[in-house]
Amino acid sequence: EIVVLRLGHRPERDKRITTHVGLTARALGANGMLLASDDQKIASNIEEMASRFGGDFFVKNNVSMTKEIRKWKEAGGKVCHLSMYGINLPDAVPELKRQNKLMLIVGAEKVPGEVYELADWNVAVGNQPHSEVAALAIAMDRIAEKDSLTTVFDNAELTVVPTAKGKNVIHDNELKEKKEKKQKKKSEEKKD
C-alpha cells in the first residue's frame, strides 16, 4: 500500500503540478493522495479523471499533515520524505522495497523542518534540485515490485491501446452511464 502526501499546494499557482503529482502517483501504483491544503476542486478533478481511466485511486482534501503522519505510523506504516537533501535513493531502495505500507511525502516550496524529523527516511532522488513529479515517479519506479507501466486498471471507461501512430482509445459507454447514474444518485441522496 502506498499513499502520497502532498504538502504546500497553493491553489492559485500549483494546480497543474499537484494534478500531475496525483496522476503520476496513480499511474505508478499508489492507492491515493492526501492533500495538505484546501482545494476540493482539484481533489475532485483528479479523482474524476482517475475514475475514468479505472482503478480506485482516492484523493483526501485538506488533511492535517501531522495527524495523517501520526495515524499512518500508528497503523504500522513507514514514512519516506522525498527531498534533495536526504540520503540518495539507490542507498535507500533495499529498505524501501521491504515496506508494505509506505507514505511518500513531496513538497512544493519550503517544507517545514518538522517533516524531516517525522519521516523515517529523507530520501533524495539524486542530490540536485528538480521536481516533485520527477522525484515521485523515479522513486516509485525504483521501489516497485513489478513493472507498474504494464498495469491494467479495472473498471475503466477509457482504455488506451498502445499504437505506433495516432490514438487508439476504447470507450466503455455502458460503464460510463452506470457510473454517471451512481454519481447522480449519490448527489441526490446528499441533498435529501
Ligand code: SAM
Ligand atoms: N526548495 C524547497 C525546499 O527546500 O524544501 C523544495 C522545492 S522542490 C521544487 C519541491 C519538491 O520537489 C520538494 O519538496 C521535494 O519533495 C521534491 N524534490 C525536488 N528535487 C528533489 C530531489 N532531488 N530529490 C527528492 N525530491 C526532490
